[in-house]
Amino acid sequence: MSFRQKSRLTDAEYNGDENRNRGPSRWSNCRKRGADGSMRSNGDLDSTGTSDLKKSNVNHRPVSFTTPESEGPVPRCADWGSEVETDERRSSVRRDMQRRRILTADFGPRERKNSSGSSESRDSPVPGEVMEEDEEVLMRRQKQITYGKNTLAYDRYIKEVPKHLRQPGVHPKTPNKFKKYSRRSWDQQIKLWKVKIHAWDPPALEGSELQAIEEVDLDDVMDIELDFPELDSDSSAQPLKVSKASSSQPDSSQGTPSKMMKIDASVDLDMA
């Protein structure tokens, strides 16, 4: 109810009283269908008045009134920053795929020396195992991984724990984007991985850290088969965070003072 009233007001703002009966609104020029899904002829008045909104309930649309499938997601923003980032991701993904192919070819004829099971793959491809090859999927996954690695916490983590000293289960491990997983499974892995990394958040951010942990609904995680330990409830996550935070105290010697440091603003004046 209130939604319709609001829209009525908005429409009045858009069209203005004087424009109300003049003809198609500025958005209707390009549309080939009216709001009810039927094709418009060129001269049709497309009223975006209140009556349309009442009919615009999705359930009333005919099946044909859907966006046709295109090749895939088109980037919504055409800003150079994003474009370059996407290009970089694409070339990185392609390079990774090439490396993976070379590694697979290498391991093919020989027996794998790594005695642990295939689930503990340590990034080496198992010969015969099907890889994720869809570039779109790999790009999306890489983006999620990059966002996770772009954090102070991850930076501190890799500095504190070198790869060869990582203990499975205790230390977060980046999900392997080349393995076949369902979308849901992958997204959950990423979520969990990022939560674990938060344990290395810089000490000054402890307040927001707690918030981040509590926001994640850990109950969803239970049925997913992963390398990570079972997290029963929120409370069991907290001790993990606290112990890691305290063990990283020695590192904070350069933490607090630098945060207090003001960046020299005199640069602006000099350059002006």
Next chain:
Amino acid sequence: MENLKEDYKIQSFDLETQKLLKTALKAISMPSEPSTVDLEKVSNVIVDQSLKDQVFSKEAGRICYTIVQAEAKHNNGNVFRRNLLNRLQLEFVAREETRLRSLQEWVCFVTFICNVFDYLKVNNMPMVALVHPVFDCLLRLAQPDSLNNEEEVDCLVLQLHRIGDQLEKMNGQKMDELFYLLRDGFLLQEGLSSMARLLLLEILEFRAGGWTLSDTAQKYYYSEVSD
């Protein structure tokens, strides 16, 4: 800080720039929340300065490269690059107005964007996103009204000397298009100054020779230039 000085050869820049760089690198190497804002500020300062100072705009690419590398290495970030590129895009969109307002600013802008194209690579490849914009700028410089300004012709040939071969690899067709304009300008345009003609002839030969000058050509064009 001492390590940073060595890593990035800061001394090779002038003092003002050194200060700027040190601010940026400090913000990167000791990260905290405010540093995001600082890097944006730094990139804006660099862009603003590049538009005012032609000498700076020739060096700015290298400065940006230094900062981008530092940010990527220290915290996997690209706040600086992203902000730089988006600022560049804004300036690009407004380039015609800039040119009408101030030829100098326009020339500085072209110099800067070409410089960025030269230095900022992505996985060792030039940025694809910049190829068309750079070509658009050069094509603009090749228009008859611009060819009448020595300042603009000078800028055009300088950029082609620096990044012509890379640009051609990215889009040969556009380069052909550009050089048709240059050739036509050289042959047909009345009122071109003799210096402009000379510059155009040189760049035509330069490209024809595979983006290098033969010895004879070198002697022809540069014999009177003091070393």
